[in-house]
Amino acid sequence: MTMTAVPFADAGLPAVRVQRQTPSGRIALTLALAALVALVAMPWWASTGTIRWILELCCYLAVAQMWNLLAGYAGLVSVGQQAFMGAAGYALFVLAQTYGINPFLAVFLSLLVPAVLAVPTYFLLHRLEGPYFSIGTWVVAEVFRLVSTNLPLVNSGAGMSLRVMKDYSAFERNVAMSLLCATLLLVTLGGSYWLLRSRFGLALIAMRDNPVAAASQGVQVGRLRFLIYVAAAVGCGLAGAIYFMAQLRITPGSAFDPMWANLAIFIVMVGGIGSIEGVLIGTLIFFVADRWFGEYGASYFVVLGLMTLAVALYARTGIWGAIARRWDAPWFPIGRRLIDPQQGTKGETR
Amino acid sequence: MSAVLSTHGLVARYGDFQALYGVDTELGAGECVALIGANGAGKSTFLRAVMGLLPVAREMVRLDGEPVGGTAPDRMVQKGVAIVPEGRRLFTGMSVEDNLRVAIDQAARAAGKAGARAGGKGGWTLKRVHDLFPILAEKARTPVQSLSGGQQQMVAIGRALLCQPRVLLCDEISLGLAPKVIREIYAALPEIRAAGTAVILVEQDVGLAQSASDRLYCMLEGRVTLAGKSAEISRAQIGEAYFGVGHAVA
């Protein structure tokens, strides 16, 4: 796949080109690459404290984008992605702490657990219609929590600590965390962007707009949904493993905290569902709100809840939806525009 | 002529797709008008727009001269317009009798609300519907999904009649049925009209439409291309209007 214009010609038709990148997109892509470099270089410019909150921010972004992929494109409204975060987190602790595997290797090995668990979970839950699917995902997360509470392998309800991290110096840990953050964003955000621009992207967008029509156009809706579900489980797993590695401690309550679902839904709905730009905007808003108003506890969450409600009632496309209606300057263009050299833009798919 | 139902420059669209381009029609009291045309000519869309299932401007549809365009379907029923919808749309899982009772319930509710004004003079009762289609009495307890297509169509007609309409809209009631069953169903039409109900028949079968109606409209690509007395219109005229032969196709 190329980022530049692809020549497109057909017998008898005027020569048109398919344009896939826009000026705003080039700027955003440059900024994204710069951010990625800054992320990797964190140990040389940021304090350990800064790295920690940036890591948290990266986890929010990743989890929110995974939820966006599920709910915004595949039509799978999950409220139980914490199941896979906790599962990978626990897998990391068991592999590194109990079996003594290098923790930085174990982060990636632990991703097998959410991948494997997502398969039977999907096949059980996809039988449930719309809203019932959602609550089903929540039940699965609860099952994981209760199993971990009763499982001696993970020290039951008492939880586990990642003491092996003490073997590494603070600088070594910072380097690892920075690399992991960059990997996380590259996999979840970059991966989504790549997916949406690939040939699956058109199918996904068709599915988002109308699953029945997409199916009749040859999109294998069922298979695509399954793949997205497993991919999102792995993405959330990676976020979970990195998050809990930084926390150094995991308990059933923290591992399978429904808070992650709240956060993902808030970020995506307020930012704008079905777009990567929305996730970035939503995460920024949530993060700032959390820093400024987090201390107000319950009343802060009342406002958060009411905002989510208000978006669902009055502004389903969120902030990015409102922006995109006014200015046609996507940061991450996924559409294809037909350019007629004589007349300019002819038509597009978005 | 005092029209009970009329449309004036009726325009309707599905999203970006415009399906009707200014349709003018008139239905006199007690009259039976047929609406014919090829697939996709806009016949069903016309009925949906009249019934309030598609957004249309207020002035585009008039009932007894009163602008009613875009009124919600349940309010249209209360005002005396009922529809036998395309595909019958029965309440699956419910018995024949319960399907009919839903209409009786709502008509009674509307009558209670507005006095005797809203309902038609038809005075349709369960018994009269049973007299019209005796099989429905026999199958009263049967779930509608296990009926034959013709029987289901009878339930759909019975249900619409029990709404006590002054205007009955019928969307392709012969579709997919055997000729014998179609005759049986069309045999009910005189009795329905005798009750003072005006009827709009949307029909694919031109011969059937022509013989059953007083007047007919032929539609093509969202426009009326022919209107006139059914008995006076020739086959050739219909063919021309139906297929757009001789018309500049937009």
Add this chain to the structure above:
Amino acid sequence: MQWLDALIQGVLLGGMYAQYALGMALMFGVMRIVNISHGDLVILLSLIGISLASAFGLGPLPVLVALVPLAVLIGFVLQKTVLNRVVGNDPLPSLIATFGLSIALQNLMLQIWSANSRSLPGYGLESRSIEIGGIYIGLLPVIVLAVATGLTWGLDLMLKRTRFGRALRAAAADVEAAAMTGIDPRAVYALATAAAVGILGFAAVFQALRSTVAPADGPAQLIYAFEAVIIGGMGSVWGAFIGSMVLGISQAIGFRIDPGFGVLAGHIVFLFVLATRPQGLFGRA
């Protein structure tokens, strides 16, 4: 004997769950909506009931008499202000809206009533029991089961025999066709939600009498109601009732095996039913 006891306790517990499940089955059946704040509404009503009882020294029955109409009103307002705007083919808006409402409600309750667990004084009702053949059966759970049975029976009869019930079933089968038969879907929806939340008024009183309630308890009640509905099979109120019994029995037997296994046993039976009989025990395939 121990297992017979577990079975009986399970059925009695199922009576409690049935009071949650009925409303959910009704709302999903008619509107294809799941109200995520379903459990939070129970807790909200419980806490209001507890506050009423302590402020005016009311017994359980007057609290019930006050709460059910309040619940009906809440349901009606919920439908008019929120759910009518999000009902439709796409499940996302209704899920997100009620999800946001759930978070707001939980935290609002936390602010008003604090995180403490509370219960409704039963004036001795909660400790009375009957002994049958060496098994002690609490009077209160028996009342709960009796009320649940009565509500299920009444709801079923209402759906089958009344004008409103027929309108509800018609709207559930084909909402557009229902509108074309003179039914105002929004009016039917509002009444359905009012009935569903009204039943939660009963659940709120009995939940607060049987055990304790705290602002964070709602999600668990939502999940139990959901499991009962799916186990029983969608589309029938008796299905939801039987599903509640199966869930209650599973939890009670699981609890006997290991106290930490009770709730998990219920989840496992739910997943097992989902794997082997996705239409539910009483659902049509």
